[in-house]
Amino acid sequence: QKEVEQNSGPLSVPEGAIASLNCTYSDRGSQSFFWYRQYSGKSPELIMSIYSNGDKEDGRFTAQLNKASQYVSLLIRDSQPSDSATYLCAVNGDGGFKTIFGAGTRLFVKA
Amino acid sequence: GAGVSQSPSNKVTEKGKDVELRCDPISGHTALYWYRQSLGQGLEFLIYFQGNSAPDKSGLPSDRFSAERTGGSVSTLTIQRTQQEDSAVYLCASSFGRSYEQYFGPGTRLTVT
Numbered sequence: 760q761k762e763v764e765q766n767s768g769p770l771s772v773p774e775g776a777i778a779s780l781n782c783t784y785s786d787r788g789s790q791s792f793f794w795y796r797q798y799s800g801k802s803p804e805l806i807m808s809i810y811s812n813g814d815k816e817d818g819r820f821t822a823q824l825n826k827a828s829q830y831v832s833l834l835i836r837d838s839q840p841s842d843s844a845t846y847l848c849a850v851n852g853d854g855g856f857k858t859i860f861g862a863g864t865r866l867f868v869k870a
Numbered sequence: 871g872a873g874v875s876q877s878p879s880n881k882v883t884e885k886g887k888d889v890e891l892r893c894d895p896i897s898g899h900t901a902l903y904w905y906r907q908s909l910g911q912g913l914e915f916l917i918y919f920q921g922n923s924a925p926d927k928s929g930l931p932s933d934r935f936s937a938e939r940t941g942g943s944v945s946t947l948t949i950q951r952t953q954q955e956d957s958a959v960y961l962c963a964s965s966f967g968r969s970y971e972q973y974f975g976p977g978t979r980l981t982v983t
Contacts, residue, residue, distance in 0.1 A: 793970070801976075805972065856901050856903075858972065862912035
């Protein structure tokens, strides 16, 4: 059973701080990795995709991938109250379209 | 441009009835996915369609669930003889090519009474 694990949280950070969200996956053959944000009562929206080891930055968001450790993370710099949401880590297997989602980490940014 | 659309947005049905949920993906997207999300839970993969390939049905929870995709576009998820445990939000997503980046519709909230 391929799994994606996330700390359910809630993770609480003050406004302006860095929020660090982590994810581990079990399938060593996984090739594509994603972070989605889901506000309460809404559907998930794509924030970041990452396919190679290292860091990928997009505005206030940085995704980090370490395939050897089977670990993906998302850093949110200068956190804002509007970043308060559930963040879902998602992983695709080798060459496949099937995507496994983690259960999500709830983030609260306190003003 | 237009995003993924789903209908109905809400559906209340009696236990034992059949329901059909519809998804209209983003134009040109080749892959279409169905997920189920129970209250406070993560996304449960149900099925995906990619181009003309056979769908991956490995996530369908029972033979009461089926899905089809007509003309490589619109998809219908059918649940026969609904049970109370089928109550959830059913999400559809589409993606283009092998980026696997998925764009979600607003979901259909299904309540089985």
